[in-house]
Amino acid sequence: VRSVHFFTAGFRETGDDEMADLEMQVVGRLTGAGIRVFGPNCMGLYVPESKLAFMPGFPAETGPVGFISQSGGNAGEMVYTSAVRGIRFSKVVSYGNASDIDESELLSYLATDPQTDAVCAYIEGVKHGRRFFQAMREAARAKPVVVLKGGRTASGTRAVMSHTASLAGSLDVFDSLCRQVNAVRVNSVEEMADLAVAFRYMSAPAGPGVAVVGGGGGFSVFAADEIDDAGLNCPVLPQNTQRALSEINPVAGTSVRNPVDTIAIFEPPKLEQTLRIIGEAENIDAxxxxxxxxWGRGRRSMAMLGADPVHYMQMQVQQMVKAREASGTPIVVVLRPPLDVESMERTAAFQEKCWQAGFPVFPTIPRAANAIAKVLRWTRRRSV
Amino acid sequence: VRSVHFFTAGFRETGDDEMADLEMQVVGRLTGAGIRVFGPNCMGLYVPESKLAFMPGFPAETGPVGFISQSGGNAGEMVYTSAVRGIRFSKVVSYGNASDIDESELLSYLATDPQTDAVCAYIEGVKHGRRFFQAMREAARAKPVVVLKGGRTASGTRAVMSHTASLAGSLDVFDSLCRQVNAVRVNSVEEMADLAVAFRYMSAPAGPGVAVVGGGGGFSVFAADEIDDAGLNCPVLPQNTQRALSEINPVAGTSVRNPVDTIAIFEPPKLEQTLRIIGEAENIDAxxxxxxxxWGRGRRSMAMLGADPVHYMQMQVQQMVKAREASGTPIVVVLRPPLDVESMERTAAFQEKCWQAGFPVFPTIPRAANAIAKVLRWTRRRSV
Known part of the structure; x- marks a missing residue:
C-alpha cells in the first residue's frame, strides 16, 4: 500500500478535541509507515485514465484540466456542470482536511503533470503560506491556474471551520498572492467552470473589442451594458463593415452598429456572412x-424552415466554423438556459455541437464577458 | 378606434431624419384625431383577461404583476422565464419608441390598477423627467415597483439610441430617483424576475438572519460567503437549536451550526423537523x-427510497409547508439548474409544486440572497 484515502468525516472538523487527536494519531501512524494519506473527510480521486471515480456518471474520457478541491461536493459539481460544456479532466483530487497530502503538494504535482494543461483549485484554508506561494508560482508559470477560495467573509470563514477545520485566512492576502503569480481568482464553481471553458475553447482575444450578434434589441442593450461592466468594450463597427452588413439585412428591426441586432442570422448562410464580415472588422477582437x-426566433425559425432541428443546428455550427476560419476572430456562444424539456433537448444538443467544433459556450452575457475579460488580463500579464 | 398599436420598426430608431419626421407626422395625425398610439417599434399588449398576447405560449391565466417594457423581446423573456416560476401578469405593455403613450402614463395607470399588486418596468430613456418622477412616486407609494434600466454604460447608451431612439440619461440620476421613491432597481431581466418572485411568494423577513439548509459542505461554505456578500448574515444557531438538530442527525458529515449541512433532510419527515427547529430559532428570519x-444525494435519494419521484417531491413540499406553518419563518428554495433532460423534468415538476405551495424558487444562492436583501431593504424603507 502506497497511499490511503479516508472518505470518512467526523474528525477534526467536528470541533471536538478528541476527534482532532484521533485524526493526528491515525495520520501520524500511516505516514510513519511510509503511507501517504488523502483526507480524511474527503471523497478521493477521479482519474478517468485509471478508471477511478468517486461519483456516478463522471465522464469516462480523460481531458486536459486538473482540479484539486478541498470539498468533494464542489468537485462533483464542477465535473458535472462543466462536462456538458466539453470539459474533461486529467485528475480530480478531493483532499478534505489535508492532514498529510495538502494543496501545495498537489499544485506542484499538477504544475509538472504532462497530462494537465490547466489547473483549477478549490481551497478553504492554506497550511503553510510560504510553500503555498511557491507552489502557486510554479504552477502559474507553467499553465493557467484558476483558484476558488471558500471562506471569504465572516460567515464563510465560520463555515470553513465546520467543514474542513481550515483557517480561512485573509482574502486580501490571498487575492494579492493571486495577482502576484498571475493566477485567476474566481468566486464560484460556476465561474471556475466558465474559466475552464474559456481557457480550453477560446483563443485569447488580442484586445477588449467585442461585437455582439443575435436577435433582440432589448437583449442587445443589456449585452452592451454587461460588456462594459466586465471591463471590455463594444465599439461602433467601422463604416465599411456596417455597409456590408446592411446589404444582407432589412432596415426595419435591424441595427448594424454593434450590438448587431438582426434576424438574418437565422438563415445559416447569412449567419456565416454576418460573423465573417464582423470578424474582419479591425476593432473587433471577439x-x-x-x-x-x-423562445423567440431561434425556436420559431426551426419550425418555419421546416428543417430537422438536428440538421439545422449542424448547419449553424458549420457556418460558424467557416466564419471563424475566414476571419481568424474567436467566436463565443451565449446559449440561454432552457425552460422546458423540449428546449433542454435542443439546447444540450446545440451546446455539444458547439464545443465539439471548438466553441466556448456560456449561459449568459455577463458570464461570457467576465471569462473573456479574465483571459485577456491573464494573457496580457503573462506577456509582460 | 380608440387606440392603435404600431408593431413596425424602421422609424426614428434608424437614425434617419426622414424616418423620424415620418414617425412624428403619423403619430401626430392619429393623436390629432383622438386616437392613442402604442409604439411605434414595439410588440403591443399582453392582457390574459382580454385574451391578447403578442408571443406564442404566454400563459392564459391572469395574475398580479404589471409590466411595462420599452423592449418587446425583454417583455417576452420576462414572461417566459418567470412563468415557470409562478409569475402571472395583469398587463404587459411593450411601448417601444413611446411617441405618444409613454412610461409615465403607463406607470400612473398601473399605480391605480386594482388587478396589479406589483409593477415591473424596463426603461431605456425617460421622456419628461418631472412627470416620470411623479409617476414613479405615485406607483411606488401604492405597491412594490421594480425598475430595470437599459443603457447604463457608454456602450449601452449607444445601443439604446439604436434600439428605441431614446436618450439613456445618467444612471446616477436614475438611481437616486429610485432611492428617493423606494423603487427597487435591478440590472437584468433575470434579476427583475427574481424580485417579482420574491414580492409574490415571500413574506418579508423581519431581519437579515438567514439559515442555510441542504447537503454539501463546500456548497454551504459558498452559501455563507454569498449571503454575507448580499448584505445579509448567516448567524451561528443558538445552542438549544444545535442540540435539537444533533438529536436527529449523525455526527459525521453533518454541521448543525449554520449553514446546516446534513443528509437527514432527504427523508421527508426529517426535512420537516429540521426546517421547523431552525425556523423557531430567535436569530433566524428566513x-x-x-x-x-x-446530481448528488437529491437525485440518488429518490432511487434509494424506491419512491415514485412525483410522490417523493409531493412529500417534500408537504413537509416544507408544515414547517413554515409551525415556525412562521419564510422558506426560500434554491433549486440548482438541471443539466440533462431527466433532471429538467424533475426540476420543473418540483419548481411548480413549490410555487403552487407558495414558495419562492431561485436557481442560485446569490440570486436568492440578493432578492431577500432587496425585499428587506424595501420593507424597512417603506415603514420609515
Missing amino acids: ILYHTSFS | ILYHTSFS
Whole structure:
C-alpha cells in the first residue's frame, strides 16, 4: 500500500478535541509507515485514465484540466456542470482536511503533470503560506491556474471551520498572492467552470473589442451594458463593415452598429456572412453570438424552415466554423438556459455541437464577458 | 378606434431624419384625431383577461404583476422565464419608441390598477423627467415597483439610441430617483424576475438572519460567503437549536451550526423537523433550503427510497409547508439548474409544486440572497 484515502468525516472538523487527536494519531501512524494519506473527510480521486471515480456518471474520457478541491461536493459539481460544456479532466483530487497530502503538494504535482494543461483549485484554508506561494508560482508559470477560495467573509470563514477545520485566512492576502503569480481568482464553481471553458475553447482575444450578434434589441442593450461592466468594450463597427452588413439585412428591426441586432442570422448562410464580415472588422477582437432554443426566433425559425432541428443546428455550427476560419476572430456562444424539456433537448444538443467544433459556450452575457475579460488580463500579464 | 398599436420598426430608431419626421407626422395625425398610439417599434399588449398576447405560449391565466417594457423581446423573456416560476401578469405593455403613450402614463395607470399588486418596468430613456418622477412616486407609494434600466454604460447608451431612439440619461440620476421613491432597481431581466418572485411568494423577513439548509459542505461554505456578500448574515444557531438538530442527525458529515449541512433532510419527515427547529430559532428570519435533481444525494435519494419521484417531491413540499406553518419563518428554495433532460423534468415538476405551495424558487444562492436583501431593504424603507 502506497497511499490511503479516508472518505470518512467526523474528525477534526467536528470541533471536538478528541476527534482532532484521533485524526493526528491515525495520520501520524500511516505516514510513519511510509503511507501517504488523502483526507480524511474527503471523497478521493477521479482519474478517468485509471478508471477511478468517486461519483456516478463522471465522464469516462480523460481531458486536459486538473482540479484539486478541498470539498468533494464542489468537485462533483464542477465535473458535472462543466462536462456538458466539453470539459474533461486529467485528475480530480478531493483532499478534505489535508492532514498529510495538502494543496501545495498537489499544485506542484499538477504544475509538472504532462497530462494537465490547466489547473483549477478549490481551497478553504492554506497550511503553510510560504510553500503555498511557491507552489502557486510554479504552477502559474507553467499553465493557467484558476483558484476558488471558500471562506471569504465572516460567515464563510465560520463555515470553513465546520467543514474542513481550515483557517480561512485573509482574502486580501490571498487575492494579492493571486495577482502576484498571475493566477485567476474566481468566486464560484460556476465561474471556475466558465474559466475552464474559456481557457480550453477560446483563443485569447488580442484586445477588449467585442461585437455582439443575435436577435433582440432589448437583449442587445443589456449585452452592451454587461460588456462594459466586465471591463471590455463594444465599439461602433467601422463604416465599411456596417455597409456590408446592411446589404444582407432589412432596415426595419435591424441595427448594424454593434450590438448587431438582426434576424438574418437565422438563415445559416447569412449567419456565416454576418460573423465573417464582423470578424474582419479591425476593432473587433471577439464575437459574442447569442441565441436561445427556449423562445423567440431561434425556436420559431426551426419550425418555419421546416428543417430537422438536428440538421439545422449542424448547419449553424458549420457556418460558424467557416466564419471563424475566414476571419481568424474567436467566436463565443451565449446559449440561454432552457425552460422546458423540449428546449433542454435542443439546447444540450446545440451546446455539444458547439464545443465539439471548438466553441466556448456560456449561459449568459455577463458570464461570457467576465471569462473573456479574465483571459485577456491573464494573457496580457503573462506577456509582460 | 380608440387606440392603435404600431408593431413596425424602421422609424426614428434608424437614425434617419426622414424616418423620424415620418414617425412624428403619423403619430401626430392619429393623436390629432383622438386616437392613442402604442409604439411605434414595439410588440403591443399582453392582457390574459382580454385574451391578447403578442408571443406564442404566454400563459392564459391572469395574475398580479404589471409590466411595462420599452423592449418587446425583454417583455417576452420576462414572461417566459418567470412563468415557470409562478409569475402571472395583469398587463404587459411593450411601448417601444413611446411617441405618444409613454412610461409615465403607463406607470400612473398601473399605480391605480386594482388587478396589479406589483409593477415591473424596463426603461431605456425617460421622456419628461418631472412627470416620470411623479409617476414613479405615485406607483411606488401604492405597491412594490421594480425598475430595470437599459443603457447604463457608454456602450449601452449607444445601443439604446439604436434600439428605441431614446436618450439613456445618467444612471446616477436614475438611481437616486429610485432611492428617493423606494423603487427597487435591478440590472437584468433575470434579476427583475427574481424580485417579482420574491414580492409574490415571500413574506418579508423581519431581519437579515438567514439559515442555510441542504447537503454539501463546500456548497454551504459558498452559501455563507454569498449571503454575507448580499448584505445579509448567516448567524451561528443558538445552542438549544444545535442540540435539537444533533438529536436527529449523525455526527459525521453533518454541521448543525449554520449553514446546516446534513443528509437527514432527504427523508421527508426529517426535512420537516429540521426546517421547523431552525425556523423557531430567535436569530433566524428566513431559511434558504437548497437542493438539486441533477446530481448528488437529491437525485440518488429518490432511487434509494424506491419512491415514485412525483410522490417523493409531493412529500417534500408537504413537509416544507408544515414547517413554515409551525415556525412562521419564510422558506426560500434554491433549486440548482438541471443539466440533462431527466433532471429538467424533475426540476420543473418540483419548481411548480413549490410555487403552487407558495414558495419562492431561485436557481442560485446569490440570486436568492440578493432578492431577500432587496425585499428587506424595501420593507424597512417603506415603514420609515
